[in-house]
Amino acid sequence: MEKKVISEAVIKRLPKYYRQLRLLSEQGQAKVSSHALAQMLGITASQVRQDFCNFGGFGQQGYGYDVEKLKGELGAILGLTKEYAMIIVGAGNIGRALAGYQGFGKYGFRVKALFDAAPASDRVGELPLYSMDRLESYLRAETIDMAVIATPKQVAQQVADRLTELGVTMIWNFAPIDLTVQPGVVIENISMSESLLVLSYRANENKD
Amino acid sequence: MEKKVISEAVIKRLPKYYRQLRLLSEQGQAKVSSHALAQMLGITASQVRQDFCNFGGFGQQGYGYDVEKLKGELGAILGLTKEYAMIIVGAGNIGRALAGYQGFGKYGFRVKALFDAAPASDRVGELPLYSMDRLESYLRAETIDMAVIATPKQVAQQVADRLTELGVTMIWNFAPIDLTVQPGVVIENISMSESLLVLSYRANENKD
Numbered sequence: 248m249e250k251k252v253i254s255e256a257v258i259k260r261l262p263k264y265y266r267q268l269r270l271l272s273e274q275g276q277a278k279v280s281s282h283a284l285a286q287m288l289g290i291t292a293s294q295v296r297q298d299f300c301n302f303g304g305f306g307q308q309g310y311g312y313d314v315e316k317l318k319g320e321l322g323a324i325l326g327l328t329k330e331y332a333m334i335i336v337g338a339g340n341i342g343r344a345l346a347g348y349q350g351f352g353k354y355g356f357r358v359k360a361l362f363d364a365a366p367a368s369d370r371v372g373e374l375p376l377y378s379m380d381r382l383e384s385y386l387r388a389e390t391i392d393m394a395v396i397a398t399p400k401q402v403a404q405q406v407a408d409r410l411t412e413l414g415v416t417m418i419w420n421f422a423p424i425d426l427t428v429q430p431g432v433v434i435e436n437i438s439m440s441e442s443l444l445v446l447s448y449r450a451n452e453n454k455d
Numbered sequence: 456m457e458k459k460v461i462s463e464a465v466i467k468r469l470p471k472y473y474r475q476l477r478l479l480s481e482q483g484q485a486k487v488s489s490h491a492l493a494q495m496l497g498i499t500a501s502q503v504r505q506d507f508c509n510f511g512g513f514g515q516q517g518y519g520y521d522v523e524k525l526k527g528e529l530g531a532i533l534g535l536t537k538e539y540a541m542i543i544v545g546a547g548n549i550g551r552a553l554a555g556y557q558g559f560g561k562y563g564f565r566v567k568a569l570f571d572a573a574p575a576s577d578r579v580g581e582l583p584l585y586s587m588d589r590l591e592s593y594l595r596a597e598t599i600d601m602a603v604i605a606t607p608k609q610v611a612q613q614v615a616d617r618l619t620e621l622g623v624t625m626i627w628n629f630a631p632i633d634l635t636v637q638p639g640v641v642i643e644n645i646s647m648s649e650s651l652l653v654l655s656y657r658a659n660e661n662k663d
Contacts, residue, residue, distance in 0.1 A: 253660070262652035266631070289633070325652050326659030344552030350631065351651060393654075417658045419651060423474070423558070425497070435654035437647060443559060443627065444470035444533050446601075446643035450625045451534030452461070 257298050263288050264298075265325055268318035278311040330355045331417070332390060336406050337397035338363035338376055341421050345395055346371045359391065364402070386413040393417035400424040407434075465506050471496050472506075473533055476526035486519040538563045539625070540598060544614050545605035546571035546584055549629050553603055554579045567599065572610070594621040601625035608632040615642075 267287045271279055281299075285292040299305045302324060305317050322328060335342045338361045346358055361376045362385075370376055377385060385391075394410045396403050396418060403422035410418065411432050418434040420426055423441075428434050475495045479487055489507075493500040507513045510532060513525050530536060543550045546569045554566055569584045570593075578584055585593060593599075602618045604611050604626060611630035618626065619640045626642040628634055631649075636642050 258653060258656060259649070261656060262646075262649040265652065266648070324656065324659075326655040327652075331655070340552040340555040344548040347548040350648060354648070354652065354655070356651065392658075417654055419654055433654060433657040435650050435657070437645065437650050438470075439645060440474070440558060440562070441467070441470040442643050442645050443562065443564065444473065444535075445466060446625055446627055446641060447534040447539070447562070448466060448469060448532065449641040449643070450600075451532075 251301060253301050257301055260288065260290075260298055261321060261325060264295075265318070265321045265327075268314060268321060271314045272318050276314050279314055279317070280311040284312075327354055330357060331392040332357055332359050333393040333395060333419075334359055334385075334391050335361045335395040335397060336363075336379075336382075336410070337361075337395075337399075337422075338366060338371055339397060342395070342397035343371055345397065345421075346374055356393070359389065360385065364398075382409060383413060386410075386415065391415060393419065395419045395421065396426070397421045459509060461509050465509055468496065468498075468506055469529060469533060472503075473526070473529045473535075476522060476529060479522045480526050484522050487522055487525070488519040492520075535562055538565060539600040540565055540567050541601040541603060541627075542567055542593075542599050543569045543603040543605060544571075544587075544590070544618070545569075545603075545607075545630075546574060546579055547605060547607075550603070550605035551579055553605065553629075554582055564601070567597065568593065572606075590617060591621060594618075594623065599623060601627065603627045603629065604634070605629045 264284065267284060268279075281292040281295040285295045288295070302320070305320055306312055333356055335346055335358060338346075342361060342363070346361055358374060361371050361374055362379050362382055363376060364379050366376045366378055368376060392415070394415045394417070396406055398406050400422045403420065403424050404426055407418055407420070407426045407428060411428055416432050418426070418428060418432065420434055420436045421439070423438060425436065426434060472492065475492060476487075489500040489503040493503045496503070504512075510528070513528055514520055541564055543554055543566060546554075550569060550571070554569055566582060569579050569582055570587050570590055571584060572587050574584045574586055576584060600623070602623045602625070604614055606614050608630045611628065611632050612634055615626055615628070615634045615636060619636055624640050626634070626636060626640065628642055628644045629647070631646060633644065634642060
């Protein structure tokens, strides 16, 4: 397939479509129109069709989309046809919360272990918790696709460097700092403090 | 001041500027140029000046910006000149992690209490944990600016409705569902699963 540049806005809508399709599938719905999908996402039907055009269109709009087929095609585009083994670096509040959260398992993401500079115990729930000293030997022995960085911001870049040198190619960063990674490594940042400040901005913007 | 429509992209950069200014201030730096700020954010200097023009420009670019003054002005725009009292609804993994996280205090956000449909105890750390039955009486007695929704998605909309009927005007939503709120209420969503799926998309996009 010829490579197309997909816009950021379209990429960010893909999970929203997928989430809706999962829901429709659970509800046993067989078909969905671009109008109905558009309404669920709060966008226009023409935007839905335009988005899908980036990926070949997914079948005839006149008859609506087949829910199972569309869910499967979007899932494949999102890389959800396989399992991902992940580790969590940083066993503070956020690292522990993510370890305990079951919600990502349905997409195929499995937490295998946690690491911490000063582990307070040797397990977090069912999962092993190791000292950071063991990161290198663990990553040489195990096949790990992805790492969550949930460390303090001061050490986050150094942790990212260690992880990528050991072959981790997917990083999900919860530390409040923008990290630099080498080509071939993908990174997504969840910046909670930025989101909080945007909320605070919006609460005040009409009050001048 | 005349009302200007500020673009989403600019609003999302405001916290990034503010975070950098805080850092420069901590390091004792007195002045910063638009070029230096641009480099820190990975954008162009002309973008920085354009962004700041939305808010009156913040002083002469030729001499650089005064770090303390700019931090103060951005802080005021972000609504950080006061304190916000917040509650957390949902005391599962995410709600507990947020309750234990100290990082938002520096921006003036103070967690006062947690609520849960089936509280497992009467405290989370130092904070009181109440049953949802007490939400109405609590919110009538206390002044609460903001609520975090960290409930399962099935009840998130209903919780949002209860909160806003009781006068909460800021909602920070961690439930994996888009919520509808009445005019005058501001809401920000943190969708962890969407971020995870974007990461997964990017890891796979060049592998077709």
